[in-house]
Amino acid sequence: MVRSPCCAKVGINKGAWSSQEDEILINYVKIHGEGKWRKVAQNAGLNRCAKSCRLRWLNYLRPGIKRGDITKDEEDLIIRLHGLLGNRWALIAGRLPGRTDNEIKNYWNTNLAKNFGSFSSRSSCKMKFDQDLGIQEYQDHITMNHSPVDPNEPLGISGIPILKEEEKPLLANESTSFIKNGSNDHGQDMFSSLLVGDDDDLSFLMSIDTDFGEGVTDFDLQLFRDDQAAVRQENDDLGIIVSRVDSNDGISSSSLHSSGHDQVKVERGLMSGQIPSLHLELKKLASFLDLEDDWTEL
């Protein structure tokens, strides 16, 4: 089926909007409200495409729009959400009040993509396991570099914990590696841990749905299931067994096994002392998504 274009391609204004056009659009929307953009384009006396009117309103004229001056907190959130969601600009923007998907996308492409690449967690999650890193070495590394998550730590925008100064360089390193490779510097895949296990991991996405207030669609959930199946198949191919072990003493734990290789055991509910990087990342993730309680209870 060939769609008709949203408006005539000839004889309409294109390019930058003038202040007069902005004023006309603002006044029209004030009177008639948002939506029915084709009617806006026709009736407001704007010689513009309906989509152009919508875009102009949503990205620049709408009340409450913040422009420029992306803060460090916002940048940090963008990086982390991009690591989680990939190029889902609308979802990411939904987490940043006043910011538009277009601005986030532009900011990423101009300021962050060069540093963090174009990794998309949805498509690039690879199950890796660093066989060269022993458990003791790994734990020493964590002990030296990661401080425990303090439930009383100060929160930034949208309840995001503000990183401690000493955490930033390490986390930046790991984020870079994670976003580039789908794993951190130790070869651990931080996202695929969410892609394995039972369907109750879907509750994580459902919680994101609630948190975002925007909706994780059935399509998202289907993709999530597809991802889970793909990761399981990939692990099977690599001879990697991933399982979740629930102990009887009330402390749940996740175990990551690589057949014939070292094992890294991640204790969930561990609140002090040595918190492994994976746990720290997921806890921080849960925390800035306001899911800390859910995560701790697991």
Next chain:
DNA sequence: AACCCCCCCAACCGCCGCTTG
């Protein structure tokens, strides 16, 4: 001062899913 090049970002484009008649 003039020219060139690079980069930013506002805007466009095409595709998709949902809604409507």
Next chain:
DNA sequence: CCAAGCGGCGGTTGGGGGGGT
């Protein structure tokens, strides 16, 4: 049920500003 319309999204483009020579 189907076709067309509509809104939303992400990828891409190109105008223009700024810096370098």
